[in-house]
Amino acid sequence: METARNEALKAWMREHQYSANSLARAVNSGLEALTGKPGTYDGRHVREWRSGRVRWPNAATRHVLADLSGKSAVDLGFVPRSRTSPAAAPQEDPMHRRTLVTGAISVAVAAAAPGAASTRKIGMSDVGRLQKKFAAVIASDHKHGGQRDIEQQAADLADAALNLLNSGSATQRVRDSLYATAASFRSSAMWAAIDGRRFKDAVAHMREAQALAELSGDQAIKFRIWSHAGTLYRHMGRPADARAANDVARNLHITRRDPMFASLGLARQMAIQGVSHELRSLPRTFGEAQEAMHRADPNAFRPVWLLAFWDEAELHSLALSAHLAAGDWSTAEYHAHRCLASLRPHMQRSRAIATSRLAQAQLSQGEIDTATHTAMKVKAEAATQHPRVSRMLQEFGAALRATAPGSVNARTWTEHTAAWRAPA
Structure with missing residues (x-):
């Protein structure tokens, strides 16, 4: 008898944009949270569920799938071992x-079920x-x-x-x-x-x-979220909303308790000022952000997300973004060099972004040879797989062709980017 495919699971995965591998990772994470031990599923197991070869996963897995989906195992198309078809299976209690x-x-x-409530101590x-x-x-x-x-x-x-x-x-x-x-x-x-x-x-x-x-x-995570909201609105071209969101972050009392948070809030305000073309405000805001950073206690306890990225290099990176948006190419180039000189090795994404922005600043000053050489330093992985870097380099290529159409640099850049897309 041919195994019936699990169309319900397949449809749910498609609706929520789960691949076999990503669902396996989600289930493994859920199992670790539930049992204390990481799960061992991979994409092959999920494909077996979807094909109907595995019709009824174990109880812990069914529990995790229910948590992920908000549906019972039966609603997800699984069939209890004592039953012969989904239609014959009784509806489970959610x-x-x-x-x-x-x-x-x-x-x-x-x-x-009544009387079976968990008494586990978290x-x-x-x-x-x-x-x-x-x-x-x-x-x-x-x-x-x-x-x-x-x-x-x-x-x-x-x-x-x-x-x-x-x-x-x-x-x-x-x-x-x-x-x-x-x-x-x-x-x-x-x-x-x-x-x-x-x-x-x-x-x-x-x-x-x-x-x-x-x-x-938690004040620290509130700050992170509202500060990210300011960045989101800035990238969406909504500077007024960006400023309002960043002000929420900057007005949290954690910025008064720890100047390192105040420094990040000021630096992101500077980036918003850049897209608003408030060029005269940028040096003052940069100075305030830098002063707050230097005033902060280096030994204070801070969350891992802040320690992992916020330093002088990232301050210069935001100054680079601000001056580039405001059209101050030479100052943008200065901050780009300062950023790249002090970036920590693990900040690979930030290095690709700063390098792409440096190339834009150089091209805008008419330094066509230097700009092309700089842009070619961005690694192919970042150039092809990171959406923000890809867009920056596409804009760089368009500007290069408009500035120097038919030039050696334009041909070199076209050949360089074609190599990224060539099959291995």
């Missing part, structure tokens, strides 16, 4: 329901295991940036934190920490979507992250 929190966020809540060690994964997400973002799989992984881990929260009892401290952790993951999903220029997705992540941050009461 294992999962969705509840809106502050009108923005869906929180997974397990609904067990502790800070559980939070710590998730936070280690957050550090890995941050590292992956700085290396690759803007990728859909980073966005999906971060979103899945946000859901895993919420599922863990609802899988047992916890103290208020643990609950607040889990909400903050979920908000951190969701804000990383937001940033990956911003960096990949998927602005509609970024807005959806932002709203969930903001609600989670409010539930956590």
Whole structure:
């Protein structure tokens, strides 16, 4: 007898844009949150579910799939072993329901059978295991940036934190920490979507992250989310909204307690001033941001996301962005060189962006040979796989051809970019 394909699972995966591999990763994360041990699924296992070869996964896996989807195993097209077809299977009691929190966020809540409610005690060690994964997400973002799989992984881990929260009892401290952790993951999903220029997705992540941050009461993650919101609106061409969002971040009391946060808020204000062509304000704002950074206690405890990127190099990177947007090419070039000279090795995404901007600043000053040479330093991986870098280099190529049509530099650049697209 031919095995019936699981069309319900296939349709759900298509609707929520899961590949076999990304669903396997999400299930593995959920299993680790549920059991304390990472799952071992890969894309092959998911394809077996989808093809109908595996008709009824084990109980823990069914639980995780229910948490991910909000549907029972039967609704996802799985068939209990004692039954012969989905039509013959009785409807299960829902294992999962969705509840809106502050009108923005869906929180997974397990609904067990009467008398069987979980009594598991959730502790800070559980939070710590998730936070280690957050550090890995941050590292992956700085290396690759803007990728859909980073966005999906971060979103899945946000859901895993919420599922863990609802899988047992916890103290208020643990609950607040889990909400903050979920908000951190969701804000990383937001940033990956911003960096990949998927602005509609970024807005959806932002709203969930903001609600989670409010539930956590964590000032640092609130700052990150609102500061990211300012960047999102700036990239969307909405400088007034960008300024308003960044002002929310800058007005949080954490900026008065720790000047390092104040420094980042000022630097992102400078980037907004750049797109608003407030050229005369830029040197003053840069100076204030730099002074706040130097005033900050180097030994103060700070979240991993801030420690991983915020330093003098990134301050110069935002100054580069501001002056480039404002049309001050020579000052933009100065900040580009300062940024590239001090970037930490792991900041590969930032290096590609700064190099692309440096090439734009040089070309705008008529330095055609130098600009072409600079642009060719961007690695092929970033040039082809990072949406923001790809767009910058496309704009550089268009400007180069307009500035020096038919020139040796224009032909060299065309040949160089053709090599990126050539099959290996």
